[in-house]
Amino acid sequence: MAVEPAVPAELLDRATALTESLAPLAADVDTGATDGTAGLKLLKDAGLLRLLVPRDSGGDGLSFAQYTRILEVLGARDAATALALNMHNVSIGALCEAAGGRLGTAGRSFADWAFREITEHDRMFASATSEAGSGAKLRGVRTTYRRNDGGYVLEGQKSFVSLAGVADYYVVAARDAAEEAENEVSHFVVAATDEGVAFGTPWPGQALAGTHTAGMTLDGVRVGRERLFLGVEGMSLFKLVREPHWMVSGYTGAYLGLAGAILRELTESVRTSPARAASPVVVRELGRLSIRLTAARALTYAACAEVDMARGTQGTNAGVHAAKYAVGELLADLVASAPQLVGTAALDRRRPLQRYLREAPFCSVMPAKPDECLAYVGKTALGVNLADARAFDW
Structure with a gap:
């Protein structure tokens, strides 16, 4: 357990x-x-x-x-x-x-x-990292900053900014406009009220409207030197490569809770249907999913404990990638199994289950994606030095 x-x-x-x-x-x-x-x-x-x-x-x-x-x-x-x-x-x-x-x-x-x-x-606070075409990968950031009058001026477009227009501050990833090196990425804190900041209309997704996600435009936004994250330029990619747990598995707890909620709804629906509860196929499937949830939960909390004890080691970093992958695959499994287990009850808009099932697939599009998680764990097993930013597509 x-x-x-x-x-x-x-x-x-x-x-x-x-x-x-x-x-x-x-x-x-x-x-x-x-x-x-x-x-x-x-x-x-x-x-x-x-x-x-x-x-x-x-x-x-x-x-x-x-x-x-x-x-x-x-x-x-x-x-x-x-x-x-x-x-x-x-x-x-x-x-x-x-x-x-x-x-x-x-x-x-x-x-x-x-x-x-x-x-x-x-x-x-909220994060403003993702951009069209590159997602949340820092190496693909096209938003730029330039030094001006003791501070900075930011220009660019961000996509999928959660808490858009709701948060007070946004931590914006940008590269130095005067440098060619794609690894030189910094973060700046931009206030929602800063001149030149604008947000688009909320993204019309199939679920998760409560995240209030939209695009963000930075048009000549001026920030003081004191708004440079941690007071150091060019450290963002370096920090992410060595300690990726926030970017990779910060979400994992929320999706683990969602997985538990889906399984509880499925179990309760079966329990109230004598015919389904008597089906050996249904009972075995509930057992299989219960085991997968227990395993994913154990892996998640083991990885989190490693972050607390040995943050930034390659073993810890592989662990958080493994946990993110396990929870995402569990959710995909739950979504696929729901119609078999409970039939049309999975689509009943009067029940929360249908919303849970629409929310679940988003786990696999959040960083790190399933193939990226597998690649990280596989490269760790092969002894690749993933502290080197060139060893992985960041």
């Missing part, structure tokens, strides 16, 4: 209580009957934006494994809001982990500012 991370009871209770408010909203947000930001406001009001912020900076100081457990709880009732919370934490997770190390004067000042914005003003 998986060793569940020990999360402070008060935080676990708060997350559980939040799901009771989120669950009734989820269906209406999904169909557009309710404002897609409703769940995000509840998330902010619950004080969960500071989960990762170090305790000495006013946050809860959760570990990666503990945070993943919170995501699992939220994802079991409202995957969209759980993913939205993760988008906030993908943006600040590396900063929270680095806070206990040697940041230097500029880095320390940046961290102090970001943590105050979250803990004192409930500011929400």
Whole structure:
């Protein structure tokens, strides 16, 4: 059985209580009957934006494994809001982990500012990395920055920005316009209210409307030197290559919760149908899926524990890729098996199961994709040095 991370009871209770408010909203947000930001406001009001912020900076100081457990709880009732919370934490997770190390004067000042914005003003951060044609791969970033008057000017287009127009700040990936090297990528914090920032209409996907995802335009956006992430240029790809867990498996907890929710719905539907419950084929299939869920959960929490104990080692990095792959494949299996197990009940819009089944495939399009996960684990097995950015398509 998986060793569940020990999360402070008060935080676990708060997350559980939040799901009771989120669950009734989820269906209406999904169909557009309710404002897609409703769940995000509840998330902010619950004080969960500071989960990762170090305790000495006013946050809860959760570990990666503990945070993943919170995501699992939220994802079991409202995957969209759980993913939205993760988008906030993908943006600040590396900063929270680095806070206990040697940041230097500029880095320390940046961290102090970001943590105050979250803990004192409930500011929400989001990631603006993905671009058309290259997805979330930093090496393909075409958004640029140039130095100007002691600060920077950003130009570019971002696609699939979650929390678009909802978050207060966006951590934008950009390359130096004056350099040819594609590996020189930096991150900058852009405020939603900065001149030159604009958002498109929300993406009309088949599910997950609650993530409020849209394109973002940066047209001559000026930011001060203090908005350079960690106060250092050109470190983004270097950091990702060595510590990819946020980009690769930050989402995994939310999707693990979704997988558990799907299996519970399937099981309950079978239980209330005597004919299906008496079918040996159905019973065996439920058993197989239960084993797969248990295995994926164990792998996820083992990988998260490795992040907490040995962040950045190649074994740890292979583990988070393996966990992301396992959860994504489990969800695909659950989607394929649902009609066989429960028939038309899988499509009944009055039940949450049909929404869960529409949300599930998105796990495999989030980085890292299944083939990328397999390639990473395979290269690790072959002894390839994946700390070298040239060894993998980042």
